[in-house]
Amino acid sequence: MKRFLKIVALLVGCLLAFIVYVQLTYNRKFTAPPTGITARTDSASIARGRYIVKGPAHCWTCHAPKTTALKAGMHPSERDMMGGVEFKTPVATFYTPNITPDKETGIGRFTDDQVARAIRYGVNHSNDALAPFMMFQSMNDEDLTAVVSYLRATKPVHNEVPARDLNLLGKIISRFMLEPNLAPEVMPAIAPDTTAHYGNYIVEAMANCRSCHTKRDKASGKFIGEPFAGGNEMENETESGGTFVTPNLTPDSTTGRIYTWTSEQFVARFKLGHGPEGSHMPWEAYAQMTDNDLKAIYKFLKTLTPVQNKVERTFIPKEN
Ligand code: HEC
Numbered sequence: 001m002k003r004f005l006k007i008v009a010l011l012v013g014c015l016l017a018f019i020v021y022v023q024l025t026y027n028r029k030f031t032a033p034p035t036g037i038t039a040r041t042d043s044a045s046i047a048r049g050r051y052i053v054k055g056p057a058h059c060w061t062c063h064a065p066k067t068t069a070l071k072a073g074m075h076p077s078e079r080d081m082m083g084g085v086e087f088k089t090p091v092a093t094f095y096t097p098n099i100t101p102d103k104e105t106g107i108g109r110f111t112d113d114q115v116a117r118a119i120r121y122g123v124n125h126s127n128d129a130l131a132p133f134m135m136f137q138s139m140n141d142e143d144l145t146a147v148v149s150y151l152r153a154t155k156p157v158h159n160e161v162p163a164r165d166l167n168l169l170g171k172i173i174s175r176f177m178l179e180p181n182l183a184p185e186v187m188p189a190i191a192p193d194t195t196a197h198y199g200n201y202i203v204e205a206m207a208n209c210r211s212c213h214t215k216r217d218k219a220s221g222k223f224i225g226e227p228f229a230g231g232n233e234m235e236n237e238t239e240s241g242g243t244f245v246t247p248n249l250t251p252d253s254t255t256g257r258i259y260t261w262t263s264e265q266f267v268a269r270f271k272l273g274h275g276p277e278g279s280h281m282p283w284e285a286y287a288q289m290t291d292n293d294l295k296a297i298y299k300f301l302k303t304l305t306p307v308q309n310k311v312e313r314t315f316i317p318k319e320n
């Protein structure tokens, strides 16, 4: 009995020591290499940045609260990116930072390089690893410069955002698993055209189609299905409930969602600008892409290896 108690005491002691260890060390700091990015003030750079932020990279869908009222005729992408949008996960509550140039609560406090490092490496202004919400690691220097230039040119909005709140599991993940990518494969400069090559760049460096249209493990978020073959399930968080299942975007003749679509139909579908209510796909942002960019994406998707993966329905209503 005494021996048993000793073992229990030892185990409890180890567990407590582990918790204390995690509490003391979860906040790891990472030294990301400088990006060399400096904002520009010429109108071409700002216009390019505006296009990326509002269209393919859909920054505002996470950084602009939906609660700000829309003035008549105002597109939702015109909302200020003042942050504070809450993302609840089983391990933490994250809040999107204020990315307007406000000097007290926004990116006005940070250098161009600090802003650029968040996007390229996933390391924030105080050298913490960011949770993997943003998949822009491969965006080239030109476009990253344009994005930072545009953010600098937006209207500053004072809005203090709470720091992220990690629970014990979140701290354990932060201590042992959450790592930034400090050596991403940055794509070379590329001129926009309607080729599959350019479509590949938009899809991988900005639009992030892969992360929703590939089956993922629910707990870890790891990709477990063939890229772009769909089948990823996502809860409908609006009142109507139910589950969305992403369609297969590969050109498989029997199960590919867009196999029979022409390029014109694909462009028209995106220009419609919305999906079913509650769909996670940022349709309103993508609708702002140029026809040429959409044609390039279509061409790129047609070059993928066809994968047979039948997605019966893209929405499964809640059972009553
Ligand atoms: C899918 C949602 C989402 C999208 C899209 C998104 N962000 Fe973020 N962003 C976040 C979240 C969430 C955080 C904070 C994560 C954390 O605390 O670990 C963040 C953090 C940041 C930071 C770090 C700021 C700091 O404190 O150092 C910057 C800068 C940023 N985002 C800019 C952008 C830009 C620019 C774009 C578009 C090119 C963008 N974001 C698109 C969700 C998003």
Ligand code: HEC
Binding pocket: 203, 207, 208, 209, 210, 211, 212, 213, 234, 244, 245, 246, 247, 249, 257, 258, 269, 274, 275, 276, 279, 280, 281, 282, 286, 297, 314
């Ligand atoms: C945040 C998750 C998310 C991202 C990012 C995303 N999708 Fe989707 N997509 C969905 C979901 C969920 C559906 C099913 C519901 C719907 O139609 O909106 C869908 C549906 C589709 C459809 C079928 C539409 C129809 O009318 O049948 C196409 C085509 C599509 N996505 C292409 C893309 C492309 C191309 C990209 C990148 C430019 C992309 N998606 C990015 C989640 C996403």
